[in-house]
Amino acid sequence: MKKIILISLIAVIVGMTTDCKSQNANSADIKIYEGYTDLGLPSGTLWKDTNEVGFFSFDTAMSIFGDNLPTKEQMEELVNICKWEWDGANYKVIGPNGNYILLPAAGRIFDGTYADAYSICVQGCYWTSTQGDPIADITAAWNLWFYPDRIKITNSPYWIRLTIRLVVNK
Numbered sequence: 001m002k003k004i005i006l007i008s009l010i011a012v013i014v015g016m017t018t019d020c021k022s023q024n025a026n027s028a029d030i031k032i033y034e035g036y037t038d039l040g041l042p043s044g045t046l047w048k049d050t051n052e053v054g055f056f057s058f059d060t061a062m063s064i065f066g067d068n069l070p071t072k073e074q075m076e077e078l079v080n081i082c083k084w085e086w087d088g089a090n091y092k093v094i095g096p097n098g099n100y101i102l103l104p105a106a107g108r109i110f111d112g113t114y115a116d117a118y119s120i121c122v123q124g125c126y127w128t129s130t131q132g133d134p135i136a137d138i139t140a141a142w143n144l145w146f147y148p149d150r151i152k153i154t155n156s157p158y159w160i161r162l163t164i165r166l167v168v169n170k
Contacts, residue, residue: 033168039095041081044170045074047093047101055109055161058141061127068166072130072142072153079144079151086148089121101165105146109161123147125162132156 036046052065061069070078083094094100108125124146132140132155140155143162156162 033170036168037095037099037101038097038170039078039082039093039099039101040097041077041095043074043077045070045077046168046170047078048166048168049101051104051106052164052166054164055106056127056164057161058127058158061162061164062129065164065166067129068168069127069129069164070167072128074167075126075128075142075144075153079153084151088148091124091146091151103144103146103165104163105148106163108163125156125160126165127162128153 033046035049037049038046047070056064078093081096085092085094090102090104092100092102103124103126105121105124107121107123124144126144128142128144130142132142134140135155135157138157138159140157142153143156145152145154145156
C-alpha cells in the first residue's frame with residue numbers, strides 16, 4: 001500500500017511539473033543550447049564554448065560533426081564582426097552583444113601524430129565545413145588560421161589535422 005501511495009505521489013508531482021511548464025506561454029519558443037554562446041551575430045549562429053577534443057582531418061571532421069561545423073560564411077562573420085583580443089595563448093572573441101568565447105591556439109598536426117611543438121600556443125587552426133579550391137590537385141577546405149598578429153580564412157589540404165569548434169543556429 002505504501003508503494004502505491006508513493007508512486008501516485010511521484011506521478012502527481014511529475015504531472016504538476018509538466019503542467020507548470022506547459023502553462024508558460026513562451027516555453028515552446030525557448031530553446032536551450034547548453035554549452036553554446038550567443039555572440040549576437042546577425043546570422044544567429046551560436047558558438048560552442050569549448051573545442052572538441054583532438055585534431056581531425058577534414059573528412060573525419062565532416063563524418064563526425066557534419067552540419068555542426070561552421071561554414072566559411074559563419075567563420076568570416078566571426079572574424080569580421082567580432083572583436084579579437086590576444087591573451088598570449090588564446091583569442092578572446094567578443095561578439096556585438098558583449099558575450100565572448102575563447103579560441104585556444106591549440107596548434108595543428110601537419111605530418112605525424114603530435115601537434116607541432118612550434119604551433120602550440122602560437123597558432124590556431126579550425127576547420128569549416130566548406131570545401132575549398134584544390135591546391136596543386138590536392139582536395140582542400142576552408143579554415144580559420146590565426147597567429148598572435150594575424151587572423152585569416154585560408155584554404156588547406158584535407159589531410160592536415162586541425163581543431164574543431166562547433167556551431168548551432170538559433
